[in-house]
Amino acid sequence: MGHLITVATCNLNQWALDFEGNTKRIIESIHKAKEVGASLRVGPELEICGYGCLDHLLEQDLYLHSLQCLEIILRDESCYDILLDLGMPILHRNVRYNCRVICFNGKILLIRPKIYLAGDGNYREQRFFTPWLRPQYCEDYYLPRMLWKLQGSNKVRIGDAVISTPDTTIGCETCEELFTPDPPHNHMSLNGVEVITNSSGSHFTLRKLNTRMQLITEATRKNGGIYIYANQQGCDGDRLYYDGCAMIICNGKLLAQGSQFSLNDVEVVSATVDLEEVRAYRCAPSRGLQAVQAPVYERIETPFELSSEEGDLDMSRVPSLEIEPRYHSPEEEIALCTGAYLWDYLRRCGVAGYLVPLSGGIDSCATATIVFSMCRLVIEACKAGNEQVIADVKRIAAYGEGQIPNTPEELCNQIFHTVYMGMSKQSSKETRQRARYLADAIGAYHVNLDIDEIYHAQRNLVVNTLNFEPKFKVEGGTVAENLMLQNIQARSRMVTAYEFAQILPTTRKRPGGGSLLVLGSANVGESLRGYFTKYDCSSADINPIGSIDKSDLKRFIAWAEVNFNLPCLHEFLDAVPTAELEPITQNYVQSDEADMGMTYPELTTFGRLRKVDKLGPYGMFQRLVHEWGPNRVDGGDPFTPVQVADKVKHFFHYYAINRHKMTTITPALHCNDYSPDDNRFDLRPFLYPSFWKSIGFKSIDQDLARMEAKNPGSTGKKPSPKEKESTEQIKGTEGDAVD
Structure with missing residues (x-):
């Protein structure tokens, strides 16, 4: 029998600036850790104030209140007899640090600042904090007066040190540090640290958990040791959902894994590990040679032991066995993440429920189905006794x-409302029926209405004021007339949605009155392309699908049809995507992909190459001329170089002229790494020079000329006069139109 220790980590549903609530949840997690016999409890990054405080992290109040909450935890004797790893911001010598505070029995042992800060994607940590760019260096931190008596001293150590107990050594790593090429756990492991904690504020994106799991597994497979990962879970107050999945891994083996999506505010997972297994695992001579050259850490000593002789002799206590990692499919991730996020938002914002403008298309269908998924999660939690x-x-x-x-x-009937806003000439019987069938199937309170009167009143302003009768394109009207008439409908629907969101709780005599939050339904491709009207139905309070592409949404709907037992969803999968803003005739039905001049799968490709692969027009052309060429492997039709060039130019032209729309787009739940969300994630100009006469487009043309000169006829046919005329028309079409 070796030295057995039980350690605990947690998912906490913390909320930015909810100091009292966050402290309560931290204390509850400590109690749960003690109940399972743990001698070490690890919590998420910045758990006391909440990770997503953003510029509030620059305010002095936040640092004061964080210290006040730390004092509450330190004074609470129910939190004694367990080593605590807590997350909070610390102000030291007028410099702000993102810190771990290691405590035991009402005293601080060590303050460990984060060394490498996250500064890409959604993260702006260097805006708020300074990295502790002095590995293995420590100095004194002078405590505020409120902690002097409790500490029995006016100072503690702050810096990159480790905790030494009589039986083992513990080191801290924080979120981003795990993802760096030379992470701190390498040096700590070589210096004899056997238990490494990682406290994170790691957000969800589709298919991301696999990467996180692999990094932690490989860290301990290479170095040996016990790795304890904690994370936030839930909506912290912004566009991100933190997806939990707290875990404990030893020597490359997963021993415990928490939920990725849950409505539980506090979830604690634990494992029992034998320290002797770590020591046996680290027996390679080559490791020993590196260990004697490794940098030395200052060790903060404590008499508290993680193991005990009595525990080692307890024959009923056995080390935790390896388990298989648990991953959700992307379809499940959409259902669970968006549902859990919407519930957190609804219960915390104080409104009466949600409203969705239900068009009968797959995007608003997906949003409605997501709300139903939320209701399913809530009922499951109620039946499980979640108080x-x-x-x-x-x-x-x-x-x-x-x-x-x-x-x-x-539940859906109580808190969810749908509105179909039709037009007599533009709306089809099929979309109206699909909206009704879906609302009935999920129990939503449905309103079916037409906006013809509003549309004609707005149209007649032009007729009567300017003595001009605008016509749709199919009626012989110009591009400008066609767009104006479409946008009247689109914007009227936004006004109508908010009108009904304000009054429906009152007319239904809902307790407390209040209003509803309007949910948007613009997918990531349409936002990227700018295929929506500024301030139309895409303008809402929250958009749960705003960073999910059409193909993932279709897969989600196909999954929900079976798993949620909603046969009516099948009709949405077969429907042609259409905005239904132009009159339907015998020969014409408006099509989204025809209007956009590109397919949804092509939009997904453009989005990934632009954001994730960081390619401009020329770089994108160079990549796609090979990937979409004669040896194309993704199942699509091969394109000539000229066709690839036209598609890339077409995309960037519309991306540029519609970029301004993203400055006012509805806040979208972040689910993909190529989201065009202007306000947090995709920081780009919104006034661009004309791409079609830029150096990037000219470079594409030069490559085409060189290819044609080297291999005549290889690039594809030249544009016909009609195509040239169409291109010139595209160049002149700008503004905030649907298209």
């Missing part, structure tokens, strides 16, 4: 004293 969820349901969807809904459909 917090039950209390929230009673407050938001009251039936009477002590009553709660029994089915997702019942």
Whole structure:
């Protein structure tokens, strides 16, 4: 029998600036860790104030309140007899640091600042904090007066040190540090640190968990040791969902894994590990040679032991066995992440529910299905006895004293409202029916109306004021007339949606009155291309699908059809995507892909290459001329170089002229690494020079000329006069049109 230790980590649903609530959840997690016999508890990054405080992290109040909450935890004797790894910001010598605070029995042992800060994608840590760019260096931190008596001293050590107990050594790593080429755990492991904690504020994106799991597994497979990962879970107050998945890994083997998506505010996972296994694993002579050359860490000593002789002799106590990692499919991730995020937002913002303008198309269908997924999660949590969820349901969807809904459909009818806003000439019978069938299937409170009167009133302003009768394109009108008439409808729908969101709770006599939050339904491709009207139905309070592409949405709907038992969803999968803003005739039905001049899969490719691969027009052409050429392997039709060039130019032209729309786009839940969200993630200009006469487009043309000169006829046919005329028309079409 070796030296057995039980360690605990957690997913916490923390909320930025909710100091009292965050402290309560931290203390609850400590109690749960003690209940399972853990001698070490690890929490998420910045758990006391919440990770997503953004510019509030520059305010002095935040540092004061964080210290006040730390004092509450340190004074609470129910949190004694366990080593605590807590996350909070610290102000040291007028410099702000993102820190781990290691405590035991009411005293601080060490403050460990983050060495490498996250500064890409959604992260701006260097805006708020300074990295501790002095590995293995420590100095004194002078405590505020409120902690002097409790500490028994006016100072503690701050810096890159480790904790030494009589039986092992513990080191800290924070989120981004794991992802660096030379992470701190390499040096700590070589210096004899056997237990490494990682406290994270890591957000969800589709298919990301695999990468995170591989990094942690490989870290301990190479170095040996016990790696304890903690994370936030839930909506922290912004566009990100933190997807939990706290885990414990030893010597490359996964021993414990928390949920990735859950409505539980506090979730603690634990494992029992034998320290002797770590020591045996680290027996390679080559490792020993590197270890004697490794940098030395200052060791902060504590008499507290993670193991005990009594525990080692307890024959009922056995080391945790290896388990298989648990991954959700992308379709499940969409259902669970968006549903959990919407519930957090709804219960915390104090409104009466959600409203979706339901068009009968797949995008608004996906948004409605996501709300139904939320209701399913809530009912499951209620049946599992989640007291917090039950209390929230009673407050938001009251039936009477002590009553709660029994089915997702019942809850949906209380808090979810859908509105179909049709036009007599533009809206088809099929889309109206699909909207009704879906609302009925999920239990939503549905309103079916037409906006013809509003449309004609707005159109007649032009007729009567300018003595000009605008016509649609199919009626012989110009591009400008066609766009104006479409945009009247689109913007009227936005106004109507908010009108009904304001009044429906009152007309339904919902308790507390209030209003509804309007959900948007513009997918990531349409936002990237600018295929929507500024301030139309895409303008809402939250957009749960704003960074999910059309192909993933279709897969989600196909999955939900089976797993949510919603046969009506099948009709949405077969429907041609259409905005239904132009009159339907015998020979014409508006099509999204025809209007955009590109398919949704092509948009996904452009989005990934532009953002993830960081390619401009010329770089994108150089990549796609090979990938979409005669040896194309993705199943699409091969394109000539001229066709590839035309598609790349077409995309960047419309991306540029519509970029301004992203400055006012509805906040979207972040689910993909090529989201064009202007406000947090995709920081780009919104006034571009004309791409079609830029050096990038000219470089493409030069490559085409060289290819043609080297291999005559290889680039494809030259544009016909009609195509040239069409191109010139595209160049002149600008503004905030649907297209």
